Structures are given as structure tokens and as C-alpha cells.
Amino acid sequence: MNRPRTVRAANGLLERMEARPRKDGLVTYRYRPVGGKPINLGTDRLKAIKKVLDLLGAGDNIGMIGRLWEQYQETADWRNLAEGTRTDYTQCSEPLLKVFANVKANEIRATDVARYLRIERKEAPVRANREAALLSNLFNLAIERGEAEVNPCRQVRRNTEQPRTEAPKADALLAFLKWLARQTAQRKIIGLAAEYAAVAGSRKVEFLDIVRPQVDRASLVIRTKRAKQRGIKRGEIIEEVEITPKLLDLLDRIDAAHREQERECLYLFPNKHGNAYTAAGFKAMWGKLMNQALKEKVIAERFTFHDLRAYYATTHKAEHGTLPDLHANPAITARVYDRNKVVKRKAL
Template sequence: MTHVRVKGFKIFKDRHGRMRCYHRATGHKIDLTEAPLGSAEFLAQCETIRAIAVAQKEKGPRAGTLGGLIKGYFETGHFANLAEATRRDYRKCADFLAPIRDTPVHVIDTPLIAGIHDKAAKKIGWRRANMVRTLLSEVFRHAIPQGLIAANYAKDVIPKRRPRDRAYANRPWSIEERDIVLSRAKPHVRVALALMMNTGLDPSDALKLRKDQIDGDTIWGVRGKTGEEVAIPVSPTLQAALDSIPVHEAATVLASSQGGPWTYNGFSTVWHRFKTGLEEEGLIAPGLTLKGLRHTVATTLREAGLDERRIADLLGQKTPSMARHYSRSANLADKNRETMATLEKENARRAKIVKPSAEKRQTRSE
């Protein structure tokens, strides 16, 4: 039997001895039972698939256009190293810009980007509009050294401000809300919330925290969103919560009621159901979020008089060198130990103020 070869197509025999064929570029398969190899039907399908592939390629972003610049940025190592959520958001922004992707590079300027920014704010909201601006700024920043564009035309576009009548997206929790939530939560949920509210860790980072990242009285890790190092001392309150973790075999510190690692979506679903129940009982006000616990730590420390730099160090907001020495991280942990002690004292002080007030209200009601 003569072996048939067709440029651009993979023709092979599978493990069951049956002949298979697919187009390498698109992955489109040809059913060889309906279009036998080498037949007129087979060759016709090959030509149809080629035509489709060419049409798809022509629809793609062209060089020298806005779409071409965005496509080039998505192929950079910088984009590949971003957090998964950030990459997903940037691709959504690119989808919004798709109708104007054929805009020639030579007509792009700051007024044009400002107009795009304004239109985005009306169609997809101020926050997404600012993300579109950020994406374009990154695209232009990486295209300049390659000589693909003259300047970063998004840099001088003023970001949209949050509307004054818009609620705080991740408002800080009150001491009362914290105590109520912890007292009503099931053990595997309670310890997760305690970890977040006593470290300032982002929820996704807290859920992924491994047991081997806790060395003695310090949590060592890297913030998933930015890759920044964190060295967080374990406070007495947090240690008590960690000691109460139900026994499980997962590699992560936290685990679900089934004993396996939490997924972010899984914990979010459990948290939403639990929170909604407390809201319906009137025990907490609407607006509590997991990310709000990170804001709570920052707000508490700021009100206690700590400067923003120290708070940023605890939350992992400083951009470190990838070659940071372990000793430097150790020094950071020592400084953060003082910061964590302040958080512990401030929470205790607020709790003492709240408790007598609650008792007085109870006495009056009686």
C-alpha cells in the first residue's frame, strides 16, 4: 500500500491499527471512513480545511496594528509570569478592544486612548476601564524597545475614580462581625478565616499555604498575585487557631470537611452560603468579603499609628529582587514580628471596648 502524504496534515496509524488524519495547524480531523485516504472526497476535505485555516489566519491581528501589539505582548515572558487571574482579566480587556484591533499604530496617540478609556467606562464600568488602560500601558511599554510604537500613549491617561455613591467593595470587618463569624463558623471554615484575619494573606494564598511553609513561628511564602516574598510571624491568636485544625492528610495547612485541599471556588461557595445565613439572621451587615479581611488588617494597623511602609512589608506589597538573600527575609520577619504584635494588641484593645458596650446594651434591654 502506497503511503499518502499531504502537506500540513498528520496521517498515522493509531494503537488499534486504524488510520487517522488531522490538520496540524487547526487540529481539524478527517473521518477516513467517510473520506477514504487518497480519495476525491479526502482531497476535497483537505482543501476545505486549508481554506478555513487561511481565513482564520487573515482574521487574526495584523502587524502594525493595535491588535498586533496586543498579540505580541501576550506572547512575552512578562505576560506569562503574571498571575492567572490577571492574565484572564487582560484577555477580557483585549476582547473589549477587538472591534478596533485593526487600528494602525501610526494613528494611536494619547487623545485616542483617552477616548477609548472614556467609552470603556460607560460600557463596562470604571474599574474595568482602568484595567483596559493598564493593559494598553503594558502593551505600549513592551512595544517601545522593539521600535513598534513611539511612546506609551496610555501613561498620561488619568484613571477613573470610584464613584462617590459606590459602596466600599471590600470594606473592613468590625470587631463584632469578626467575633460573630468565628463563633458560628464550622471548624474547617473558622480556621481558614482566622488565618486570613491574623496574617493579611490574600484568600487564594491562604488556601494554598502548605504545611512546610510554616517554620517554627514564621510563615514563609510568596504572594501569588505579584511574586513578592512574605515573612509573617505567627501570633498567639493565630497559633491557637492552627492548633485547633481538624486532623487531615492534605499538604496544605487548610482543608475542607472532606480532608482535601480547598479550591478557591469551593471555599467561596461555602463562605457565601454561610455569610448569607448570618445576614438573613441580622447578625452581620451586608458587604463582608474574604478580601475584606486583608483590608481589615491594613486598616487596623494604620489606625494604630503604623506607617504605610511597615504595613506594606507585612502584606507583601514591596517589590523584592528575585535574588533576595535569606538573611534579608529574616530581617523582614523580625520587623514584621513587631508589626504583628501591634495588630494583636490593637485587636485585643478593640475587643475590650466592644464587650462592655455590648453588655450595657444587654442590661438596658432587660
């Protein structure tokens, strides 16, 4: 059943709602229907909004988490998120809505959020933290709309996250890449992308859509936009990755892989249709290949694609004595990506 569309004004009220200050310091709310007289709604903002939604025939699921999720995807906050974050939140919404879709935001308490983190999602504690972050955003929206008074997610401690401590072993990574090189043409592309991540240290989001003009062989640099920049820095930090002999050899093999498929593609790591991989599509392909490699005993232990960035940082430090510039905050590079087990220092 299609319901009347409701629009929230800049002050958090619904469209055609008014807030009128009174001499006693209170604020009275009223609604101006099209072609009708103003309707008094009282001084309680939350109840006033509910009354308007009821008048519009849109109040039966007001403040429900499922409805807030739909509304959140129409906000400027959602549009300002990076594409990868929007994809991640969409995935997070599935288990979250199974529990909270038909529950009103103002009925959820901190104990409910804690139960979700510790019991409902105890098998995936790290993922549960991401889902709680999405839930917190939905509560913020509910508060702006007058559909909740507090955000209980802020009162609950997140599950403890243990950072990964191992980078892929060089021999295991080499065995995996050689195995992929013997696979189909498309699987070779995945292997070349993995090798690029290990050699250049870039995030997936920074190079999955990389195109040939970004590879400047004359200046021996590859230019990409650094991801995860906030505010005015978003998309403005350009990384220039030096093309070393090892990276140059990889670029030559990428060109050879394209010739093998008899196509001149704009993207360095195209999918089978010649387009850039989506984050979800690449993730699915990577998981499939990793499972098969484990089954065929090509490798003994699973590693994530993100671990390849740690492999780069760890190897860079071992070979050059310093960590590379991977993050706006060097402390995060050291904490997340440095997986060296031996620390060298000089005695007096």
C-alpha cells in the first residue's frame, strides 16, 4: 500500500509543521494542511510529529527500525558516505533488521543493544560492532525526527576487537599467486590484483577501478586517490606509487594478460565484461578462490585480501627500516599493518 510521502524540514519537523514560541518559554506546535486551518498539536514535539504522521496516514510504523533504515538511505548523511561504507552498511542491515525491523526506536534500551552484541551475534562479534554502528546512525535519525529521545548504542561497550597479527608468509603468497597464474584468464586477473596489493600496498577501493592513464611509465609513478579521507580532504590526497623494477614487471604481465584475452581494456583489473570490479563482486570471487586453494592444499592457512596490505607494510619495514606512509595517522599504520615479530635496536 502506497502511503503519503512525508518530508522533514531543516528544523527537524515535518513539512507544513510550525513551532511557535510562547511567553511562558514553551513551544507550541501546529500543522497547516493544504487549504485548511492550522491544527494545534500541543507542546510535546514527539507527540506532535506522531499526530501529523497519523493525519497523513503514515504513522502506523513511525519510528520503527525497518522504516528508519529506509529513510536513512534517503538522507544527505547516507549520500556522503563512501561507496564501500554504503555497501558495508547494506550488508549489516540484513542481520540487524531480522531482530529490530519491527521494533520502535524509543522502545529499545541499552540492554537490548548489549544482548544483540553479546548473545544474538556472539558468533560474529566484530561484525556485530559494525551493525551496532549502523543502528546508532538510525537512532540519530530517529532523534532528529522526534521519534526517539536517546541513543542507547552510546551507552553500550562494543565487543573487543583483536587486530590480526599475522601477515601472509612470502612462500604461501607466492604459492597462491603461482596457482592462480595457472587458472583461467579471469582468475589470473585476480592473482595480478592480489600481487599489486602486496607490491604497491594500495587498498582495494583505491585500485579496483584504476585505469591506464593513471599509470605514468614516463615518470615511473602510479597515481591514485587515497581512500578513507574525511571532510574537505575526501578525494584530494593523491598517492604517487613509485614504479620499482618489481612493479614494472607486474605491469608488463598485466599487459600480457590483457593480450591473452585479446582485448585492450581501459581498466587494469577488469571483470569478465571488461568493467571495473565492484567491491562485492571482487570479495565474492576472492572468497571462492581462497576456499578452493585451501581445499586443494595450495596454502595451509587462510588470509584476507586486506592482509596483503599488511604484507606490504611489514616487508617494507624489513627491507627499508621504516613503515610506509599508508594512513593519515602513522600510529594506525604501526598498530594495524606492522606485523613484524622481531624488533631490531642497537645497544649502547
